Amino acid sequence: MTQRKKDGKRRKRTAGDYIRLAIFVVALGVFIWSAVQLFTIWREYKVGEDEYDNLAQEFVHTLEEVPTAETTTAEESISDAAETSVGQGTEETPSGETQGETTAPPPPPTEPVRFSVDFDALKAVNPDNIGWLIMNGTQVNNPVVRGEDNTHYLRYTYLGTWNIAGCLFMDYRNEDEFQSRNAIIYGHNQKNEKMFGTLQAYRDGQFYKSHPVFQMYTPEGVIQYQIFSAYETGAVSESFQIQFADDEAFQRYLDLIVSRSLYDTGVSVGAGDKILTLSTCTDDTVDRFVVHAKRLN
Secondary structure, X not given: OHHHHHHHOOOOOOHHHHHHHHHHHHHHHHHHHHHHHHHHHHXXXXXXXXXXXXXXXHHEEEOOOOOOOOOOOHHHHHHHHHHHHHHHOEEEOOOOOEEEEOOOOOOOOOOOOOEEEOHHHHHHHOOOEEEEEEOOOOOOEEEEEOOOOOOHHHHEXXXXXXXXXXXXXXXXXXXXXXXXXXXXXXXXXXXXXOEOOOHHHHHOHHHHHHOOEEEEEEOOEEEEEEEEEEEEEOOOOHHHOOOOOOHHHHHHHHHHHXXXXXXXXXXXXXXXXXXXXXXXXXXXXXXXXXXXXXEOX
C-alpha cells in the first residue's frame, strides 16, 4: 500500500517545466501570428491580382489584325545590321582600292502594336490614369496613374481600394508626364510576380537581348521605349533626378546612369532624348532596381 501511494504521487513541477511551457506557448503564438500574416498577404495579393486582371479584360483588347509596318524585332535589327555591313561596308576607288567604311547603324528594334486600350472608360473609373504599360516577357500589364504625391498609390489600387499591391504610378513631379526629360514610374516588387515583380529579370543581359523594348499605351498613342541601362541603386539616388539645368547637366546624368548599367546595351542616348525610368524595391526592400529606357517615337 505504501509503495503504491509513493508510485502514484504526482511529480511537482519545477522551474524548468514552467520555462519550457512558456517557450512552447510563445513559439505557438509566433507560428499562429506568422500563419495569419502569410494568409493576409496572400489574400491581399489575390484581391489585387484579380482587380488588375479584371481591368485588363475590360479595358484592353487584342487587335484582330496586328500592324506590321515600321516594326522590327531585335533579331531582325541584328540581321539588318549584318546585311548593311556587307552591302555598304566599303567603297572602291577607280584604282580598285577600298576607301572608308560607310556602315549605317541598324534601326532600333520595335514591337508591333497588338492591343487597343479604352482610355475614356479607364479615365471615367480613375481620372489619374495616364497610360497602360505592357512589357513582353514579364508580368507587367498594368494601368499607370499620376497622383498628387508619391505615397497614395503605394497602398491604394487603381479602383481606390486599400491593398498592399498599390498601383503603378508616375512621380507626381513629372508634370509633363511622358514629355518629361526623365519620367519615373514606381511599382512594388511583389512575390507573386505581379506589378514590378518581374522587372528584375533585366539583371540578366541575355533576357535584355530578347526583350530590349517595351510599350507604353497612352491616350495620345503608343510610345515605344528602348532599354539602355539596368542596375541596383539606393533608395535615395541621383538616378531619380527629374529637373536639369540645361542639356549639359542632362547629358552628365545620362552618362552616369549608362556607366552604372550591369551590362553594355550598345544603345546611344543623348540630351535630345526623353527617357523613362522604372523603379522597384529589391528583395531586401532597402535598395532599388531601376531600368532606364529612351523614347523612340
